[in-house]
Amino acid sequence: MANSPSNQPVRSISLPSRPHPLVPQIDEHVSKLRSSEVVSTSVSQLSSLGYKLSILKDLYECLENLILLPQNQQKLMLFSNASSIDELLDGSLRLLDVCGIAKDVLAQVKEHMQEILSSLRRRSNTDLSIGDEIVDYVNMRKKTRMTMKKCLKDVKGLMKRFTSQKGDHENAAMVDVLREVEGVTAEIFESLLEAISGSKSQFHKRNASLSIVMCKLIMYQNEESEEEEESKNEFDDVDSTLSSLVITQKKRICLNVIQAENLRRRLVKLDSAIQDLDEVLEGVFRCLVKTRATLLNISYY
Incomplete structure (x- = not known):
């Protein structure tokens, strides 16, 4: 029987055109990370970033499993001496550096905040003077902003490079996936660095050209309100509050109870x-280290 099913060619279900289940998962994670509606607009900027970083961690876990598939390792070995792998390794190293620097800056901010909180706890409500801890915090933030600015320059350079490489069909599909993941990582890190840097204090923007007398008058009016307006970025709230207080440092003006409580609340937040x-950044850092180690092992196999 010419038309017997047994005589028809059998088509394998493992055709190259059939993607591995991990590929759609990676695409889904990338889409979520690039979506502007990942979380509610009522959530703070840092909370939103924390959520995106957790997705980024999941993305790298999927990527690691995809790389470890024998067929993908073989494909990557073919590119072990190619410039594309060298660029990926260079990009992964830069992203690791940026992640490590961000972690260090967060640790510095946390340490200085604890000193301020300890100082406030030691003082009575009648002696809430502006201590050196506040001035040290403000000076530290100026230095960290310079560090973040340098890191942002590196990250934007990576993003520009990844954009220029889109549409390069000479590379294996696995190389393109790695490029896509590093590209979206750079985008998330850009948002992270900008959030940690914070914006310049609105108080200083508004009063940069005003006299000291006018600044003190505005501060006095602000002190009358128990609930000060808060932004979507906790760094901005603390920076704005402390920068305003430092203006009174030369006169050693004491904080009133409302100011002290507002400061405590924002520091705790x-x-x-x-x-x-x-915590989530530490998880991402470990994933970056693991993925880079895997790529190094393949490239020097």
Whole structure:
């Protein structure tokens, strides 16, 4: 029987055109990370970043499993001496450096915040003077912003490079996946660095050209309100509050009870946000190290 099913060619279900189940998962993670509606707009900027970093961690776990598939390792070995793998290894090293620096900056901020909180706890409500801890924090933030600015320059350079490589069909599909993941990682790190840097204090923007007398008058008016306006970024809230207080440092003006409580509340809120951010960032850092180690092992096999 010419038309017998047994005489028809059998088509394998493992055709190259059939993607591995991990590929759609990676695509889904990348889409989520690039979506502007990942979380509710009512969530703070740091909470949103924490959520995206957790997705990024899941993305790298999927990527690691995809790389370890024998067929993909063989494909990557073919590119072990190619410039594309060298660029990926260079990109992974830069992203690791940026992640490590971000972690160090968060640790510095946390340490200085603890000193301020300890100082506030030691003082009575009648002696809430502006201590050196606050000035040290403000100076530290100026230095960290310079560090973040340098890191942002490196990250944007990576993003520009990844964009220029899109549409390069000479590379294996696995190389393109790695490029895509490093590209979206750079985008998330850019948002992270910008959030940690914070914006310049609105108080200083508004009063940069005003006299000292006018600054003190505005501060006095602000002190009359128990509930100060808060932004979506906990770094901005603390930076704005402390920068405003430092203006009175030369006169050694004491904080009133409302100011002290507002400062405590904002410091505790930022401390909690940093704790959550640092935990998930540590997970991302470990994933970056693991993926880089895997690529190095394949490239030098």
